[in-house]
Amino acid sequence: MTIGIGVIGAGVMGADHARTVARHVGGAELVAISDPDESRARAISGEIAGCRPFTDGLELIADPAVEAVLIASPDHTHVGFVLACLGAGKHVLCEKPLAPTSAGCREVLEAERALGRRLIQVGFMRRFDPAYVEMRSVLKRGELGKALLLHCAHRNATAPGFFTPEMSITNAAVHEFDILRWLTGSEIIAVTALNSARKGDGGLRDPLVLLVEMEDGVLADVELFMNAAYGYDIRTELVCENGTVDLGRPAPNLHRRAGTEARSFPSDWRGRFGDAYRLQLQAWLASVRGQEPAGADASDGLAATRVAEAALASLESGRRVEIATDRP
Amino acid sequence: MTIGIGVIGAGVMGADHARTVARHVGGAELVAISDPDESRARAISGEIAGCRPFTDGLELIADPAVEAVLIASPDHTHVGFVLACLGAGKHVLCEKPLAPTSAGCREVLEAERALGRRLIQVGFMRRFDPAYVEMRSVLKRGELGKALLLHCAHRNATAPGFFTPEMSITNAAVHEFDILRWLTGSEIIAVTALNSARKGDGGLRDPLVLLVEMEDGVLADVELFMNAAYGYDIRTELVCENGTVDLGRPAPNLHRRAGTEARSFPSDWRGRFGDAYRLQLQAWLASVRGQEPAGADASDGLAATRVAEAALASLESGRRVEIATDRP
Amino acid sequence: MTIGIGVIGAGVMGADHARTVARHVGGAELVAISDPDESRARAISGEIAGCRPFTDGLELIADPAVEAVLIASPDHTHVGFVLACLGAGKHVLCEKPLAPTSAGCREVLEAERALGRRLIQVGFMRRFDPAYVEMRSVLKRGELGKALLLHCAHRNATAPGFFTPEMSITNAAVHEFDILRWLTGSEIIAVTALNSARKGDGGLRDPLVLLVEMEDGVLADVELFMNAAYGYDIRTELVCENGTVDLGRPAPNLHRRAGTEARSFPSDWRGRFGDAYRLQLQAWLASVRGQEPAGADASDGLAATRVAEAALASLESGRRVEIATDRP
Amino acid sequence: MTIGIGVIGAGVMGADHARTVARHVGGAELVAISDPDESRARAISGEIAGCRPFTDGLELIADPAVEAVLIASPDHTHVGFVLACLGAGKHVLCEKPLAPTSAGCREVLEAERALGRRLIQVGFMRRFDPAYVEMRSVLKRGELGKALLLHCAHRNATAPGFFTPEMSITNAAVHEFDILRWLTGSEIIAVTALNSARKGDGGLRDPLVLLVEMEDGVLADVELFMNAAYGYDIRTELVCENGTVDLGRPAPNLHRRAGTEARSFPSDWRGRFGDAYRLQLQAWLASVRGQEPAGADASDGLAATRVAEAALASLESGRRVEIATDRP
Structure with a gap:
């Protein structure tokens, strides 16, 4: 019943998401975190029992224990990782922006439409x-x-x-x-x-x-x-x-x-929107489990970038x- | 020592000014109020001992008991009354706008400069x-x-x-x-x-x-x-x-x-700026008595109109x- | 029409009252101020045109130019001055306490009742x-x-x-x-x-x-x-x-x-209750002119002291x- | 790694705790809920996958899947349930009061001391x-x-x-x-x-x-x-x-x-202290996992009752x- 979550990116934002997944939402387990800087990934995985470190986000996405993916890596990497999640048929919560350019957003949006399944949520946490x-x-x-x-x-x-x-x-x-x-x-x-x-x-x-x-x-x-x-x-x-x-x-x-x-x-934003990030994750997990999605979708990501x-x-x-x- | 004040205009604003002069500032006496609608002028003068009603603002300005003038009549009448005050050498506090057009403001400003004496204050009460x-x-x-x-x-x-x-x-x-x-x-x-x-x-x-x-x-x-x-x-x-x-x-x-x-x-504005109107009057009276003027002058009136x-x-x-x- | 006011006491409180009488209320004139320390009385009288200094409060009360009296002298002097005002048939606004003891308050209250005329207001300014x-x-x-x-x-x-x-x-x-x-x-x-x-x-x-x-x-x-x-x-x-x-x-x-x-x-209290002191004076002047008294009376002064x-x-x-x- | 939690009491408070355990904290699973009114227990267990209903709190405590117990039943039942938890060597978070009488609190406190292990936390959630x-x-x-x-x-x-x-x-x-x-x-x-x-x-x-x-x-x-x-x-x-x-x-x-x-x-309290209840549970789970306990202990429960x-x-x-x- 517990969903295995993988987080891509172990910077300030990724580390925060990882800790929220591990401690402040129900029904989820942080099973993987990736960062090209292995020491950053290990710092988080060492802190949370059951979490494995990766250096390659695509490997994390491919890992069978990872059931849904949270992307908090640099902006220019978002499109590639989101497309890989779509390819793997895995739900993905992508930090804003969905892509740095509207062309990138459109590519992702079309890929999701072709798949015929809504798998993408964009991290506009203020909605929560x-x-x-x-x-x-x-x-x-x-x-x-x-x-x-x-x-x-x-x-x-x-x-x-x-x-x-x-x-x-x-x-x-x-x-x-x-x-x-x-x-x-x-x-x-x-x-x-x-x-x-x-x-x-x-x-x-x-x-x-x-x-x-x-x-x-x-x-x-x-x-x-x-x-x-x-x-x-x-x-x-x-x-x-x-x-x-x-x-x-x-x-x-x-x-x-x-x-x-x-x-x-x-x-900083943690003191103001910490609760919104937590509630966003909670709602995303509910949608991963099959409930109606509540957050921003890929077309919202495109609109903001345009x-x-x-x-x-x-x-x-x-x-x-x-x-x-x-x-x- | 008490200064005799005449108020031109007995509408909402003029009536308010008249009552403030009579009750809420020191060293002044309301001696005259004018309004083309005589009943409005009489309503105020009847309320305040020592205050005489006028229907003609120019007569009020000319009256010897009136030592300084407060103008709260319709906008288009301001220039004429202010010029008359300058002609009579009397201090005048004119409600905004000094004149509805910048040409009107300039006429007044030049007349005051020609006189070589600052006699005009414009009623931008927020400054108080x-x-x-x-x-x-x-x-x-x-x-x-x-x-x-x-x-x-x-x-x-x-x-x-x-x-x-x-x-x-x-x-x-x-x-x-x-x-x-x-x-x-x-x-x-x-x-x-x-x-x-x-x-x-x-x-x-x-x-x-x-x-x-x-x-x-x-x-x-x-x-x-x-x-x-x-x-x-x-x-x-x-x-x-x-x-x-x-x-x-x-x-x-x-x-x-x-x-x-x-x-x-x-x-309305009375609940918000009642105190500013009172303090503006107090400061204006001080300047009539010879202290450094504190409020907006004719050039400020011109600037706002422009x-x-x-x-x-x-x-x-x-x-x-x-x-x-x-x-x- | 203007009422001549005498202030007894030129300390912080008396000086404040004197300036409020002179500048921030209508229909009154500060004609006298007394203090046993003559220099304090002169400091105020020198500041306000038409105001004469006294060293003896009883002389101030007796002065014909003084139509109403404001007492801001030390507490233990209140009873004597208030009784003198009653004797002179003059309205008096006495700073609290009316008297330091309830016996003193009662003496004053009975003297006023014997006179058959309400002349005393006690300075509980918060009521304004x-x-x-x-x-x-x-x-x-x-x-x-x-x-x-x-x-x-x-x-x-x-x-x-x-x-x-x-x-x-x-x-x-x-x-x-x-x-x-x-x-x-x-x-x-x-x-x-x-x-x-x-x-x-x-x-x-x-x-x-x-x-x-x-x-x-x-x-x-x-x-x-x-x-x-x-x-x-x-x-x-x-x-x-x-x-x-x-x-x-x-x-x-x-x-x-x-x-x-x-x-x-x-x-201090001036930043909080400055307006209440001003409005209290305004209301007291109205009662001196014959309107219904609005402030605390001698029986209120007695009650507070008890x-x-x-x-x-x-x-x-x-x-x-x-x-x-x-x-x- | 996930801790199996049993909740005793399916009234307003118990139902709230059950949902918080299931959805708003990490590393816990709601595995059991008990209420003498079976329909109330079933209402909750039907809502949360993996949660079994009980009618007897003592059975719930004894159940091997229940690793830690949260008591939200009527006040007079607290002592019995807490003692059973101590007997089973299971951590217990007991809603206030620990017991309705100081004698009851003392009994519980002494039982815990005899055990030589701190297992009791009292639900004074304001501390969080x-x-x-x-x-x-x-x-x-x-x-x-x-x-x-x-x-x-x-x-x-x-x-x-x-x-x-x-x-x-x-x-x-x-x-x-x-x-x-x-x-x-x-x-x-x-x-x-x-x-x-x-x-x-x-x-x-x-x-x-x-x-x-x-x-x-x-x-x-x-x-x-x-x-x-x-x-x-x-x-x-x-x-x-x-x-x-x-x-x-x-x-x-x-x-x-x-x-x-x-x-x-x-x-009501949910709009004010919802977050405190969530954080209390999170901290309690950390102490169940071996971290230093952060909340009120049995002696605090005794003090409040006294x-x-x-x-x-x-x-x-x-x-x-x-x-x-x-x-x-």
């Missing part, structure tokens, strides 16, 4: 965050009327040294693109990267503000601030005809001292870039 | 709101680094039936324009009105989103929502290099009942409109 | 704080059912060196006693001082917790913490049958920086002390 | 709630100085019809007693039940206020309000020498509508009741 779930249900119930605007901010305390302006879009903004589509049930039809003052010497274009236009007329302004200094903070206000909703966050204790009353921010490509083009050109929809 | 004052001082102290972005929203519960899309700009957005200039110490160089979904049948373009570009690179997104339904709510987040500041508001009691924990919003004209042009054309600065 | 006013109106409207419990805390950042345990009661707790009576419309019938751990070496019994029993069965726990270190903070939660109400406070800006999201506390005496007795004995009501 | 954990760590780090006071409230939306005043203590207050001991590291030495106004006709003595005195001088006031109407709300403020800490709670979205800004309360007995005695007598410590 209780606050986003509640925000979407308010909208669906219609009690505030239709959606008009969304104000979003995605703030990291600090970006790593290798961070590029493009990565604000491919790493951070894609989460916003997916959640905007998911919350409103509408497609993104245009995106514009705006000029603003920059932090420090401005080598990194930070913060970056995007205007996102949805097919149903909803407009979203999205701030992406990778060096916001004060902490990890994800903010969304949904403005409807009869009221607005602010995204909640886990509320730590309130400390009164030294003249102020303060709550702390988490230093908007990201448009945002990168706008960043380059300084102009509004439209996104053609595939629908006939 | 303790929350904005604190936000500005944070920026001035530099402890959060330089300003990068501002996120603003101006929400009214409901707009009157005669409200037009243009009035979102001339009545509401002008406060945002002035406060953005005052907070950052920088000029607005361009404004863009954006398309978004509209409430109801969309006869009124509501909400309206403006992008405001400042000379120092700061970018502000400004939501103007005249029928936001839930209450009167003014929101500003200042995003700096090392932190952000959210505008506070008077915090009423927290009510826990029926499944929720709630605070109420005021139904940005409003650009915003109206953008609303019409759908394009970004630049604002030429007068500076050499 | 908008948050307390709203809390009381919730209770009166009955929408939450009847009151059951109150949880109160009175915290000062630091107590002056001369502070004694008794002063926690006579200076701080009296405000709580008055507001409990005023909120609930019920009398206090018993009070118990409880033992708890103490800050520092415990020379000052701080914090002190009092249990207060009301005639209608309502129970209040009151924390008095004179060296709470983090700021000035007054907290009240009213627990009713169907919900609770937390006292709001002016909400300064929210600062996000260095890992936290914080609001500041005022360092409860304070009981609390001091309980502090001494460690036992519950009952308070006999005068009512037949 | 992240907010309490953080509050305790603040105290341990000493950055706010020593603890002085605690203000606690335990509010349920509604109590079931069969609820008695005693149950406010045995069901609700015991959690407070345990957490006070755990937070401060000090023992409770006396408790006093106070009189207050009551909701409705007062048949149930509700709310109930307890004064709790700790060995180190800390004083806690504890409100127990079983019909607080507005929602499930657990509040704790820890007052230290240099600051205070308010217990956080999961912060749902903020809804602005109809004149207010509101957050909702959960309707304080509850004292509180019941005080409820009866109206007097302060001391609790003798066992320590030599």
Whole structure:
């Protein structure tokens, strides 16, 4: 009854997923982890009884003990691993992006369609965050009327040294693109990267503000601030005809001292979305066992990557870039 | 020692100012109020001992008992009354806008310069709101680094039936324009009105989103929502290099009942900015007595009207409109 | 029309009152200030045009220009000055306590009754704080059912060196006693001082917790913490049958920086109750002009002092002390 | 590697534990559930593959597939089942109370001591709630100085019809007693039940206020309000020498509508402590596997029951009741 899970990638994200599989979800067993850097794979496998280390992700996928695969390896390796999972007929939860290019996403999507079976889930974990779930249900119930605007901010305390302006879009903004589509049930039809003052010497274009236009007329302004200094903070206000909703966050204790009353921010995504990652895994396991899939699918992965490509083009050109929809 | 004040206009705003002069500031006496509708003027004068009613604002200005004038009459009458005050050598606090057109503002500004004496204050009362004052001082102290972005929203519960899309700009957005200039110490160089979904049948373009570009690179997104339904709510987040500041508001009691924990919003600006109006009057009286003027002057009035004209042009054309600065 | 006000006492509290009279209320003029330390009286009178300095409060009361008197001198002088005001037939706003002993309060109360005219208001300014006013109106409207419990805390950042345990009661707790009576419309019938751990070496019994029993069965726990270190903070939660109400406070800006999201506390009562003091003066001036008095009267002053005496007795004995009501 | 868990009791609490074991923790399998009402046991076992139903808890304990036992049956059955677990040498997580009487607790404690092996954990799940954990760590780090006071409230939306005043203590207050001991590291030495106004006709003595005195001088006031109407709300403020800490709670979205800004309360403990129950189980499983036990042990279970007995005695007598410590 317990499902054997293999994790590809033993970096920060892969290690986190591996530990969540092993300790914080039911009905699963971590049986394998792979990383080209064998020591990283061994560090995890040594920690978790019954988990074997691999250096080759394709071998992990082929291993009979691995019943379903979680991909947390570098972005450019995603397509190859996902296709191998499809070839092996195994369920796969692939970290975003499904592929760095829309061509890659399309290849994967077509392969899954040819197979005639849904096996791919994309790791847009915010769809499992209780606050986003509640925000979407308010909208669906219609009690505030239709959606008009969304104000979003995605703030990291600090970006790593290798961070590029493009990565604000491919790493951070894609989460916003997916959640905007998911919350409103509408497609993104245009995106514009705006000029603003920059932090420090401005080598990194930070913060970056995007205007996102949805097919149903909803407009979203999205701030992406990778060096916001004060902490990890994800903010969304949904403005409807009869009221607005602010995204909640886990509320730590309130400390009164030294003249102020303060709550702390988490230093990174783990303190904010740890629960969403856990619930995403739980839901994915349920779908592996045959329940209706709940998360983002390959077409959602494609949609997010296409908007990201448009945002990168706008960043380059300084102009509004439209996104053609595939629908006939 | 007590200064005799005359108020022109006995509508909602004028009546409020009259009562504040009479009861909530020191060293002033309401001696006159005028309104073409004599019954409105009499309603106020009957309420306040020592206050005489007028139907003609120019007569009020000329009256010797009136030492300083507060103008709260319809916008198109402002220029004439302000010029009359200058002619009489009397201090004047003029409700915004100083004039509906930049040409009108310029006429007034030049008349004051020709006089060689600063007599005009424009009623941008937010400059006296303790929350904005604190936000500005944070920026001035530099402890959060330089300003990068501002996120603003101006929400009214409901707009009157005669409200037009243009009035979102001339009545509401002008406060945002002035406060953005005052907070950052920088000029607005361009404004863009954006398309978004509209409430109801969309006869009124509501909400309206403006992008405001400042000379120092700061970018502000400004939501103007005249029928936001839930209450009167003014929101500003200042995003700096090392932190952000959210505008506070008077915090009423927290009510826990029926499944929720709630605070109420005021139904209009009186519940939010009553104190700012009072403090503005107090500061204006001090300047009438000879202290350094603290509020917006005629050139600030001109600047706000010029940005409003650009915003109206953008609303019409759908394009970004630049604002030429007068500076050499 | 303008009322001439004399202030007795030019310490921190008297100086604050004098400036509020001069600048922040309408229809009044500060005409006199007295202090045995002439330099203190002159410091204020030099600041405010038309204000004359006195060294003797009785002379100030007798001065014809003084139409109404505000007493902010040391507690033990209150009775003498209040009686002199009654003798002169002048309205008096006396800082709490009306008298340090219930005998003193009773003497004053009887003198006023003999006069047959209400001239005394006691400075329990919280009755004018908008948050307390709203809390009381919730209770009166009955929408939450009847009151059951109150949880109160009175915290000062630091107590002056001369502070004694008794002063926690006579200076701080009296405000709580008055507001409990005023909120609930019920009398206090018993009070118990409880033992708890103490800050520092415990020379000052701080914090002190009092249990207060009301005639209608309502129970209040009151924390008095004179060296709470983090700021000035007054907290009240009213627990009713169907919900609770937390006292709001002016909400300064929210600062996000260095890992936290914080609001500041005022360092003393001026940042919290400045508005209540202003509104109290405004209401008192209205009653001087003949309107229905709105604040605490001499019998309220007596009631608070009687409860304070009981609390001091309980502090001494460690036992519950009952308070006999005068009512037949 | 997976541990086979048996749950005794298939009521609300037992069913919740069973589902958490099956779905939300790693390395465990729900293999058995028992309830005298066979249909309740079958309802759960039918839902979870591999889980067998029992009607007799002792049979469940004896079953070889059951490696560790979770007791969620009626209070009076706890002692028998715990002793059977000890007899079988199996780890047991027993819902509070360990036993309804201190004699029962002592019997169990002595049996465990005789065995020479720690096998018992008591279900005081708050010790795993992240907010309490953080509050305790603040105290341990000493950055706010020593603890002085605690203000606690335990509010349920509604109590079931069969609820008695005693149950406010045995069901609700015991959690407070345990957490006070755990937070401060000090023992409770006396408790006093106070009189207050009551909701409705007062048949149930509700709310109930307890004064709790700790060995180190800390004083806690504890409100127990079983019909607080507005929602499930657990509040704790820890007052230290240099600051205070308010217990956080999961912060749902903020809804602005109809004149207010509101957050909702959960309707019962599941919305507040669901995560604590999950983390408690996870930690218990780790201790079953041999790690250092983290939760409350049998002596903690005894301590809570002894304080509850004292509180019941005080409820009866109206007097302060001391609790003798066992320590030599």
